[in-house]
Amino acid sequence: MAVYRSILRLYPKEFRDEFGPDLLQIHRDLATDRGLAFARRRTALDLIVTIPRYRLETLMSEQHSNTALYVVLVGLVAAGAVGLLTGIYPALVLVVAAAVVAVAQRSRLARAIRTPDTDVRHRRLRAATWCAAISVISVITYSWDLADNQISTASLLGHSLIGTTAMIATLVLLLAGLLTPRTPATV
Secondary structure, eight states: HHHHHHGGGGSSSHHHHHHHHHHHHHHHHHHHHHHHHHHHHHHHHHHHHHHEEEEHHHHHHHHHHHHHHHHHHHHHHHHHHHHHTTTTTHHHHHHHHHHHHHHTTTHHHHHHHOOOOHHHHHHHHHHHHHHHHHHHHHHHHHHHHHHSTTTOOHHHHHHHHHHHHHHHHHHHHHHHHHOOOOOOOOO
């Protein structure tokens, strides 16, 4: 039972909290009624099938899928912008792909942004502030490097990559934060 109890930790916490005692009781009953070898075979098969399923369900929740969507959009736009800044013009396809994904998922993006949640609003605005600070620091250090006669291509590329990504992230997070309504105050 100790081994089975430790294996149950592979399930997501919410699932374990709700069904863990029942799963232990079923395993115990199977071992008592049909023998320990049968109980191990039966529960091993069940664990192999159900643990990945419930882990995927946890990952595919609304919150995680929206976060993944944001990361994909920002990543595509940033990679496309860096490609365009470095002269790799086929990278424009990445920006177009981001636009297509944004249009295709516009209702999901709108629902996720418009959900009243003051904490989410504050986190988005705080993240926008940090990205803006990174962008400003990147521009300042970029101007210092431009004043230097020995500037390297890698340094310019690094400043462009970091600065552009931070600027795009600032705009996206600021817009998302401003569009997120505050939670109405309860009386």
